[in-house]
Amino acid sequence: MTETLIAPSLLAADFGNLQRDIEMVNESKADWFHIDIMDGVFVPNISYGMPVLKAISKHAKKTIDVHLMIVDPDRYIQEFADLGADILTVHYEACTHLHRSLQAIKAAGMKAGVALNPHTSVDLLQDVLQDIDLVLIMSVNPGFGGQSFIENTYHKIHRLKQLIAQKNANTIIEIDGGVTDENAMALAKAGADVLVAGSFVFKSDNQPETIKNLRKIANS
Ligand code: DX5
Numbered sequence: 001m002t003e004t005l006i007a008p009s010l011l012a013a014d015f016g017n018l019q020r021d022i023e024m025v026n027e028s029k030a031d032w033f034h035i036d037i038m039d040g041v042f043v044p045n046i047s048y049g050m051p052v053l054k055a056i057s058k059h060a061k062k063t064i065d066v067h068l069m070i071v072d073p074d075r076y077i078q079e080f081a082d083l084g085a086d087i088l089t090v091h092y093e094a095c096t097h098l099h100r101s102l103q104a105i106k107a108a109g110m111k112a113g114v115a116l117n118p119h120t121s122v123d124l125l126q127d128v129l130q131d132i133d134l135v136l137i138m139s140v141n142p143g144f145g146g147q148s149f150i151e152n153t154y155h156k157i158h159r160l161k162q163l164i165a166q167k168n169a170n171t172i173i174e175i176d177g178g179v180t181d182e183n184a185m186a187l188a189k190a191g192a193d194v195l196v197a198g199s200f201v202f203k204s205d206n207q208p209e210t211i212k213n214l215r216k217i218a219n220s
């Protein structure tokens, strides 16, 4: 991918004004909507589920990138497709038969992503890399927004880039957690194709400007 994309995470949006925040992303320089689904089992937090995604889909005019932090995600693949997900990312740690899950996601008409917790090595994806459209490297422990970035992420990006080249795969790399204007450039230079940003965008005073700057920094 030539440009590094920005995917604001609605987890940090104002849920009382969700439509307003979705319109802000629609009008901004952001590329994707990042939607975090948490079940309180795979991660120690519960975010939102299907009815909220349905409402988001109704208003969102950009790619809907759904990050499932749930156990046994196979149960809901078709439902997420029906609700408008363009990309569906499951956690490596939550899938016993990852290859089967990836095929099911694609059969449902979506791009297939795999997310890795900070402790999970990118090397574990070697034998399935050609089937993965996107690898999401968690740069914080999943479950909450507003945590600080884990520096080992750079090492994982470099190693994943090597594996993608070796396997001649078309996989893109997304980084999720603790992204700010201070690390966006280094992440993009290391090889990140998509940067998720939650608190950094939604806690700022001028959200469209923050998105615009982040995108500019990542592509400078
Ligand atoms: C964390 C989620 C992230 C989160 C990022 O489990 O996967 O997408 O919203 O939030 P920030 O950018 O605040 O770290």
Ligand code: ZN
Binding pocket: 009, 034, 035, 036, 067, 176, 196
């Ligand atoms: Zn996420």
